[in-house]
Amino acid sequence: MIITGSLLFLSESVKCYYSNPFWIKMGALALAIVFTFTARKRVIWGNEERTALIWGRLAAVTSIVLWGTVAWEDVGLVSRGNKNSKKREGLRVKG
Numbered sequence: 001m002i003i004t005g006s007l008l009f010l011s012e013s014v015k016c017y018y019s020n021p022f023w024i025k026m027g028a029l030a031l032a033i034v035f036t037f038t039a040r041k042r043v044i045w046g047n048e049e050r051t052a053l054i055w056g057r058l059a060a061v062t063s064i065v066l067w068g069t070v071a072w073e074d075v076g077l078v079s080r081g082n083k084n085s086k087k088r089e090g091l092r093v094k095g
Contacts (some may be wrong), residue, residue, distance in 0.1 A: 007031035053070035 009016055016022040043059040 021073045025070055028066055028069040028073065032063070032070055035062060035066055 040063055043055050045056045
């Protein structure tokens with residue numbers, strides 16, 4: 001996924017840079033990775049007596065929302081990509 005994502009970004013870097021769904025996806029991806037290796041890990045490996053059931057559910061919902069946003073914005077990049085490229089065609093210098 002990292003290799004294919006990097007190759008896709010390199011082939012369409014300007015398109016991605018000016019795409020709002022791309023920046024939303026990257027922000028959600030960064031938050032999801034940080035959340036996965038910090039807060040969620042503490043809840044999972046924490047003491048059952050110390051960690052209330054509500055914190056476990058909150059961690060699960062937060063994780064699903066963050067990773068769902070990453071996946072959903074991937075769909076948004078594909079469906080909205082044609083609209084953004086048509087807008088930029090007017091900005092190209094012809095010659």
